[in-house]
Amino acid sequence: xxxxxxxxxxxxxxxxxxxxxxxFVLMHSIPGDPFSSEKKLPKQTLENLKAxxxxxxxxxxxxxxxxxxxxxxxxxxxxxxxxxxxNEYISDxxxxxxxxxxxxxxxxLVLGIGMGVLAAFRQNKLADYNVMVxxxxxxxxxxxxxxxxFQKWFGGDWLPLMGWGDFKHAILPAVxxxxxPLALVTRLMRSSMLEVMGxxxxxxxxSKGLPPWRVITRHTLRNAIMPVVTxxxxxxxxxxxxxxxxxxxxxxxxxxxxxxxxxxxxxxSLIMGITIFYSALLIxxxxxxxxxxxxxxxxxxxxxxxxx
Amino acid sequence: xAIPAEKFRRVERRQTEAESIRRPSxxxxxxxxxxxxKNWAAMMGLYMIIxxxxxxxxxxxxxxxxxxxxxxxxxxxxxxxxxxxxxxDELGRDVFVRTWWGARISLTIGITAALxxxxxxxxxxxISGYKGGRTDEIMMRIVDVLWGLPYLVLVILLLVVMEPGVxxxxxxxxxTGWLNMARVVRGQVLQLKSQEFVMAARTLGADTKRxxxxxxxxxxxxxxxxxxxxxxxxxxxSEAFLxxxxxxxxxxxxxxxxxxxxxxxxILTDEWWRLFFPAFFLSMTLLSFNxxxxxxxxxxxxxxxx
Numbered sequence: 001x002x003x004x005x006x007x008x009x010x011x012x013x014x015x016x017x018x019x020x021x022x023x024f025v026l027m028h029s030i031p032g033d034p035f036s037s038e039k040k041l042p043k044q045t046l047e048n049l050k051a052x053x054x055x056x057x058x059x060x061x062x063x064x065x066x067x068x069x070x071x072x073x074x075x076x077x078x079x080x081x082x083x084x085x086x087n088e089y090i091s092d093x094x095x096x097x098x099x100x101x102x103x104x105x106x107x108x109l110v111l112g113i114g115m116g117v118l119a120a121f122r123q124n125k126l127a128d129y130n131v132m133v134x135x136x137x138x139x140x141x142x143x144x145x146x147x148x149x150f151q152k153w154f155g156g157d158w159l160p161l162m163g164w165g166d167f168k169h170a171i172l173p174a175v176x177x178x179x180x181p182l183a184l185v186t187r188l189m190r191s192s193m194l195e196v197m198g199x200x201x202x203x204x205x206x207s208k209g210l211p212p213w214r215v216i217t218r219h220t221l222r223n224a225i226m227p228v229v230t231x232x233x234x235x236x237x238x239x240x241x242x243x244x245x246x247x248x249x250x251x252x253x254x255x256x257x258x259x260x261x262x263x264x265x266x267x268x269s270l271i272m273g274i275t276i277f278y279s280a281l282l283i284x285x286x287x288x289x290x291x292x293x294x295x296x297x298x299x300x301x302x303x304x305x306x307x308x
Numbered sequence: 309x310a311i312p313a314e315k316f317r318r319v320e321r322r323q324t325e326a327e328s329i330r331r332p333s334x335x336x337x338x339x340x341x342x343x344x345x346k347n348w349a350a351m352m353g354l355y356m357i358i359x360x361x362x363x364x365x366x367x368x369x370x371x372x373x374x375x376x377x378x379x380x381x382x383x384x385x386x387x388x389x390x391x392x393x394x395x396x397d398e399l400g401r402d403v404f405v406r407t408w409w410g411a412r413i414s415l416t417i418g419i420t421a422a423l424x425x426x427x428x429x430x431x432x433x434x435i436s437g438y439k440g441g442r443t444d445e446i447m448m449r450i451v452d453v454l455w456g457l458p459y460l461v462l463v464i465l466l467l468v469v470m471e472p473g474v475x476x477x478x479x480x481x482x483x484t485g486w487l488n489m490a491r492v493v494r495g496q497v498l499q500l501k502s503q504e505f506v507m508a509a510r511t512l513g514a515d516t517k518r519x520x521x522x523x524x525x526x527x528x529x530x531x532x533x534x535x536x537x538x539x540x541x542x543x544x545x546s547e548a549f550l551x552x553x554x555x556x557x558x559x560x561x562x563x564x565x566x567x568x569x570x571x572x573x574x575i576l577t578d579e580w581w582r583l584f585f586p587a588f589f590l591s592m593t594l595l596s597f598n599x600x601x602x603x604x605x606x607x608x609x610x611x612x613x614x
Contacts, residue, residue: 140595
């Protein structure tokens, strides 16, 4: 187990290194420099600015410098705002994005598991069809289409159209953001329930006289919920990328909005910083999900030979 | 209760008849097509796809308007009418033509990106699964590393570096899009290559190329087709998403994503048609490919065979 964790940690570090190198190379392959688009600056000012951000050094030196700072968790200064560091942007924006993302994740998991179970028990009946129509719509109607309609229909005095503050500000964006994950969880839960319900051990449990609710809670649900754990990683990715548009539409000061703004402003250090932060976050989530999966399902030996 | 012996009649046994196959032989693909035809939702998806493709081709030519012609004097924000079937936008451009122009862009990007993913994914996954061992290990580690990246974040990074436009979006989407295909093909090839028919083919002298092209890849065709169908909506959605953020197709070219961005102001006004039509047809496209892809998966999955 500890050997497995060690191996995974090494792989995580390698991934992170690849990502940061890739972002560095990409961001420095752009012709010109971050200041070339600015209004005509005096030559001396320009040179001072370049010197300040070490842009006058050769690329390998800049790379080593960047990596050194990265190891110290220093992501540098935002080029466009000049006063705020990338770390400040992240520490301001992350709690907001994390709160919004957590609401969406909880909503998607709780509702999705509930609807999936309902659909499976009412297979090919009206409730099943309704749930499946909702799930297919969730997959097909993008969140940036839903969000404006939400604003138009529900936005008003007690559900604010935009901004961030107390809980009621989070309701509309969280619901809009949870549509896609909700659809994914519902579909997965339904098919997984149907598969488990057809297994021999469920028949055994039933034939030995267990009350139905006990069969459901102890035998069906416990087994059917496993695959849902595995898609928490992809769900996190979905919520993260979804937050780009949702935070944009609802003017929420989260990292998603900062990221989109930084891309539109060509704020290279902020783009790099947030990309690396996002990647680290997702790598960590995937790692934790894999570990949790090993703990929940005793059949899976984490670190054992992978079955194909 | 006794039955008298004369009530029984011996059934004549005819060897030839017992051996003959009464039902017409049905190939895997015919069987799959039969199952697909029975699937109401999948067929509806297919008809919707055909409708969208036809409209994408002829739609922009159906009126005398074009997608970039503006009419600031008296044509701004007109309601749908006989002249402008879907109304006009804030610059007086015809929404009908722009919607179907957007369909062209979305479908082109979706289909091209999916085909590029197909080629890269099948070659990469095929080599990885077929070679196995060390090669497989290294190739799959690379996929694992790329898999850990947030797909759209990487695409956005590439878009920052490259000139925005349809071509760039296709390149950016395909650089990261083939991973799923590669994984599935590799898994399938790994499973298939240890089966008897592959050994039989090899014993008969088939070389690697023949094994791949005649035996392994055709047997993987089912999952490949399903992923291909489901990659198209993903690519279309990504394009709309990027264009919505202002990173995709640039004005004045119409894309559903940019049309939706431009019209999110309708929450303050009443020009519902500007948001509704691009949003509706974008959702319809995604819906039709999703329905068809799901149906295809059910039809091709041998486990579902009755």
